[in-house]
Amino acid sequence: xxxxxxxxxxxxxxxxxxxxxxxxxxxxxxxxxxxxxxxxxxxxxxxxxxxxxxxxxxxxxxxxxxxxxxxxxxxxxxxxxxxxxxxxxxxxxxxxxxxxxxxxxxxxxxx
Amino acid sequence: xxxxxxxxxxxxxxxxxxxxxxxxxxxxxxxxxxxxxxxxxxxxxxxxxxxxxxxxxxxxxxxxxxxxxxxxxxxxxxxxxxxxxxxxxxxxxxxxxxxxxxxxxxxxxxxxxx
Numbered sequence: 545x546x547x548x549x550x551x552x553x554x555x556x557x558x559x560x561x562x563x564x565x566x567x568x569x570x571x572x573x574x575x576x577x578x579x580x581x582x583x584x585x586x587x588x589x590x591x592x593x594x595x596x597x598x599x600x601x602x603x604x605x606x607x608x609x610x611x612x613x614x615x616x617x618x619x620x621x622x623x624x625x626x627x628x629x630x631x632x633x634x635x636x637x638x639x640x641x642x643x644x645x646x647x648x649x650x651x652x653x654x655x
Numbered sequence: 656x657x658x659x660x661x662x663x664x665x666x667x668x669x670x671x672x673x674x675x676x677x678x679x680x681x682x683x684x685x686x687x688x689x690x691x692x693x694x695x696x697x698x699x700x701x702x703x704x705x706x707x708x709x710x711x712x713x714x715x716x717x718x719x720x721x722x723x724x725x726x727x728x729x730x731x732x733x734x735x736x737x738x739x740x741x742x743x744x745x746x747x748x749x750x751x752x753x754x755x756x757x758x759x760x761x762x763x764x765x766x767x768x769x
Contacts, residue, residue: 576756578758585763586762586763587659587661587762587763588760590757590758593756633699637756641704641756641758642701643689643701643758645700647697
């Protein structure tokens, strides 16, 4: 069946270190993936997306890597800051724009 | 940037009453809006897809008579939780999209049924 999941439910990093959050998906037909950040009590906030015809996409301090061979997606955050503490979700965008969300990884940044 | 609002942000209602939640796209016209439900420390679960002027499409297991969705215009969709019960307490989030892939999420509505 289709599912989008994350490897680890929690991740703790030191301020200034790089963070890597992973996600595995099972639908090889998926063609669009998104990473969202959700702070407590708020809606998801778009971070970065990637289409299946790409392997890597970079934004400001963030990079998304897509490995279609093993159906794996990762989000790298450079120089992690306290403001990056949140829950991070990967999502697979299916037909008609519907997104299937993974379980989320809670990132905690220690000062 | 594209902004989606929800109203109210928090609501407390008594068991058996109905509650309406509004979702508005403030600076763009949304061809499609989605309603999600999120339990504490859990992921977002898609409840239904709403297209302007047509009936909503509900996900499997979501009762359409309990969660009434109306998408009256290209900037407004409403979710009405009818005859609410404590198990309906949750965080409800809407999102809106144009013809592109990108979705824009609202800030969510915290519903507590007592």
